[in-house]
Amino acid sequence: MGRGNSFIEGLIKVEIKTFNLEKFLNLTYKNGIKIWDIKKSDFITTEFNILARDYRKIKKIAKITNSKIKIKQKRGLAFQIYKLNNRKIFIFGIILFIITLYYLSNIIWQIDIKGNKTISRERILNSLYKNGIKIGTKKNKTNLREVENNILKEIKELSLINLSIDGIKLNVDVVERTMPPSIFNSDEPVDIVAKKDGIITKLYCYKGTPLVKVGDYVQKGQVLISGDIIYTNKETNKQEVIKTVHSLGKVYAKVWYEVFQEQELKLQKRTRTGKFIKNEYIILNGNKIYIKKFENNFLNYDKIENKTKVSILGYNIPVDKIEETIYEVDVENVDYTIDQAIKIATQKAQEEINKQIPKNVNLIDKKYDKIIEKNKVKVRLLYITEEEISYDQHR
Amino acid sequence: MKRKLKHKISESLEMPKEVVLDIPCIRIIGTEEVEIENHKGIVEYNSNIVRVSSNIGTIQIKGENFIIKEISQDSIVLSGKVENVKLSNE
Known part of the structure; x- marks a missing residue:
């Protein structure tokens, strides 16, 4: 009896307390009310099911038969819809959540570049950006095939690029092209110039006009082989430039490296103990205004001042803030013997000269002098090397 | 006289007797269910006895755990454990 669609309409289980159940039942069915599953649980109480819309009629009948009814x-x-109606905001939240999730999942959040060895990641990202792809762009707004073509045109070193979207991630797979060596342009006028000061020992000139000879002293920046081909007219003794070439050649020269180093015999050795205090102050109209101040109880100390401009909300104002760090220092008087002093000075000089000399040069000569004075020792180190000093300079 | 005539008509036309004669039709399915058509209302309902009035008198059904599954103008469907059905013409 209508149980199939009763769920859609809504049904109610009612409990009735009455002494006149038979009359009540007869009245209900005579009024055309659907009623089913009537079950007597004790002497006066009975349970039954009706449709939700019949509840008012049942109530009237209950009044007539002096019964009490209860849902x-x-x-x-x-009823479900009614319940949901009371939870509008909850449902609104769920819908909002789904929409947001959908929206966010339509955005590229990550760009993963694979396969690049010499081309920097930034360069690829930059050219992606020019084509409208960056972190935060919507996926459906981009035409990946078109972007691929554009990038291939932009970055010549790429032979293949493949863009694919994997969820919120953009995968960029690239294959690099091995570029042909740069073409040597022989028409471009190029001079060969000295890198360092020195005396020329060897000079090989394949192309161009050499301006120096072996044995000449050249200075840094001096042109060794000129790209101009000069024709000297013997009758008039006039020189004129016939044409300019890309000069070729190698120039070797003797180069000096010289280092002086002093060491005093008596000296004060200062070592920091590790204790320090930090003060901060600002200078306004020449007055110091301390923000932080500690008392300086140190006997000997190093003071380091660090000056910064004060900025408020990103604007610089003409006030300097100074951070002052005061380190406690132990002072020790040390006396060196002459031998010790020489040893220290030599060691320092050696370190210094090693920094200056480039690697892979031909060492010709070493000279080492020491001068002992009243209270200090001087050391002079001189290294003579032979090395290539020529390099190309474009005009 | 009238009753006999109706009886004859129904037999000759092969019409269902309960419709023509307006008498109850009782169908019992095993011991589980009793269906009474053409009833005239419930007289008594308890979990172990149900009495239904009809044109031929009161129908008394005894048993256990009776539930009225459906009730409408034409029929009553009872379920439970049916023990006996008694038709008394008073």
């Missing part, structure tokens, strides 16, 4: 259970779609 025990509500079931059906109508």
Whole structure:
């Protein structure tokens, strides 16, 4: 009896307390009310099911038959919808969540570049950006095939690029082209110039006009082989430039490296103990205004001042803030013997000269002098090397 | 006289007797269910006895755990454990 669609309409389980159940039942069915599953649980109480819309009629009948009715259970779609209606904001939240999730999942959040060895990641990202792809762009707004073509045109070193979207991630797979060596342009006028000061020992000139000879002293920046081909007219003794070439050649020269180093015999050795205090102050109209101040109890100390401009909300104001760090220092008087002093000075000089001399040069000569004075020792180190000093300079 | 005539008509036309004669039709399914058509209302309902009035008198059904599954103008469907059905013409 209508139980199939009763769920959609909504049904109610009612409990009735009455002494006149038979009259009540007869009245209900005579009024055309659907009623089913009537079950007597004790002498006066009975449970039955009706449709939700019949509840008012049942109430009237109950009044006539002097019975009390009570709703025990509500079931059906109508009640569910009613319940949901009371939880509007909750449902709104769920819908909002789904929409947001969908929206966010349509955005590229990560760009993963694979396969690049010499081309920097930034360069690829930059050219992606020019084509409208960056972190935060929508996926459906981009035409990946078109972007691929554009990038291939932009970056010549790429032979293949493949863009694919994997969820919120953009995968960029690239294959690099091995570029042909740069073409040597022989028409471009190029001079060969000295890198360092020195005396020329060897000079090989393949192309161009050499301006120096072996044995000449050249200075840094001096042109060794000129790209101009000069024709000297013997009759008039006039020189004129016939043409300019890309000069070729190698020039070797003797180069000096010289280092002086002093060491005093008596000296004060200062070592920091590790204790320090930090003061901060600003200078306004020449007055110091301390922000932080500690008392300086140190006997000997190093003071380091660090000056910064004060900025408020990103604007620089003409006030300097100074951070002052005061380190406690132990002072020790040390006396060196002459031998010790020489040893220290030599060691320092050696370190210094090693920094200056480039690697892979031909060492010709070493000279080492020491001068002992009243209270200090001087050491002079001189290294003579032979090395290539020529390099190309474009005009 | 009238009753006999109706009886004859129904037999000759092969019409269902309960419709023509307006008498109850009782269908019992095993011991589980009793269906009474053409009833005239419930007289008594308890979990172990149900009495239904009809044109031929009161129908008394005894048993256990009776539930009225459906009730409408034409029929009553009872379920439970049916023990006996008694038709008394008073």
